[in-house]
Amino acid sequence: MEKIPNNRAWWLVLPVFLLVAFSALIPLMTVVNYSVQDIFGPGQAYYVGTEWFKEVLADERLQDSLIRQFVFSGFVLLIQIPLGIGVALMMPKSGVKGSLCLILIAIPLLIPWNVVGTIWQIFARGDIGLFGWGINQLGIDYNYTGDTLDAWLTVLLMDVWHWTPLVALLCYSGLRAIPEAFYQAAEIDRASKWAVFRYIQLPRLKSVLIIAVLLRFMDSFMIYIEPFVLTGGGPGSSTTFLSQTLTTMAIGQFDLGRAAAFSLIYFLIVLLISWLFFTAITHADKEK
Amino acid sequence: MRQTRAKNVGITLFILLLLTPVYWLLNMSFKTNQEILGGLTLWPQTFTFDNYAVIFTDPSWYNGYLNSMLYVSINVVITLSVALPAAYAFSRYKFLGDKHLFFWLLSNRMAPPAVFLLPFFQLYSSIGLFDTHIAVALAHCLFNVPLAVWILEGFMKGVPREYDEMAYIDGYSFPRFFIKVFLPMIRSGIGVTAFFAFMFSWVELLLARTLTSVDAQPIGAIMTRTIGASGIDWGVLAAAGVLTIIPGLLVIWFVRNHVAKGFALGRV
């Protein structure tokens, strides 16, 4: 649909603009202010220039947590995207069974994030949790509060459990939008299942997949509450991701300047990645 | 047909695995603490409602649910009322800076709340809204409004502009057309958007916890109280957790037929 040029449309957008500007611009400006000062209390600040940025960029604890964050988000994508596509392909196409499947699969998405942490905290415990107990019964020594690898696997498993449904539902809606005629044509051509997937379903899933990757990357990049409840970031700091490091710094230690500089760097990374995806999405929209 | 059966087995298995942790929480909420700590039982041996009774009789517990529901509802109302006209503008018109505005909105959905946590606290304290429901509702608009605009715009693009033009020819004013003609046409989109605004506000805790202390404390923050001197009260914790899942289940039922499209942000 061709859009009509009309600058008066701004009046319709204005409420949204003001509301979001209030919640986004004022905090952003504040963070910039904090990042160049050493603040002792209200009105007692001392200009330090780019000192905080230099310190933050050289801080090994932060570099570690950044690397950890990228590794985590990478694994999240590697597991959840293929698994989500697979689940979507298996879901019944329509009818009561389809609706039921949809609702059941959506359940993890409707659970508050701290409760997700609680569920897995209980479920993975060796003494009172089915999962932890089951693994121990198999003769594998498993303890997510003590062992780094176990903690990592548990956090990852929790995230897969929590968010694969989102990918699956996205792909499901993408698959349902493919006209039946495409499949009939493939049948006439005696295309194999793989060929149908590779040349009909996958290309048509492109736009939803970009959205899925975007949402999953961004949301895993800001993960905080779930691992915080599950492992508290430990053992040591092995499952402390960026948001938790930042929150501890800002609220826990009240280290305002450093936290602000860190926030800005964090924000810039997010901005760059979302811009790349946004460009990809508008391109995919245009191709249609 | 063998393939259909394989698919059914696969999807059933996946759903079972998905529901096991939830079942475990449900299972625990009906047990006494002695039974929970006494050993692993697959279903409650001594079935009890005591854990739920604790929550429903103690105001400091059930107020948490009421607080959460109140700020979530306020948020959904604000989100929809500002996002509907904006999404209409984005779906119909080209205007100065539209693409950049859209991206800026989106980047707020993507930005981690932790980045703005401290200024948020100070902002809402300075305007005297700290520890009120409206503060949490406004804060959640930061990510809900962009998402709502995005979803609604996707749905609105599906409505041909001929309807708009027809209404104007019939002498409808813009507000009358928008409310009487246009909104009913995208009501499934509105339902789905309300569902998503509800969901993301309901599951969020970091901002909600930071902006409240007593009067508007969300249930998630109250749940940490189960950790007492004598260890964690697992039964009550589990019961509180189960109760937080129920509102979501009730709401998704109403939008089940359109929710898939909503998850794709209206872009299918």
Place this chain on the structure above:
Amino acid sequence: MIAWMNWTPTVVVFFVVIAMILAVMTVYEIVSPCTERKGFLPIETTRGDRLFIGLLSAAYINLTFLAVSDITLWVALAVSVAWLLVLLRWG
């Protein structure tokens, strides 16, 4: 009311400059609307897109200078401005 924001002159200047750039671009856009075109960047861009790319890369250029060297940031700023102009003209 805004004491908690701890405004400092440098940051005021920073945001005023950004606001002015945006204002100038808006006026420029009204006076002569621009269409998408393709320069040396791999995608079609409008003037606003190039400005955004320029500003974002300016932030990264400054951060890189901070991270790897002790050279004064004025150099990084100069590099960023030059890059921004190149982008706006040929990007």
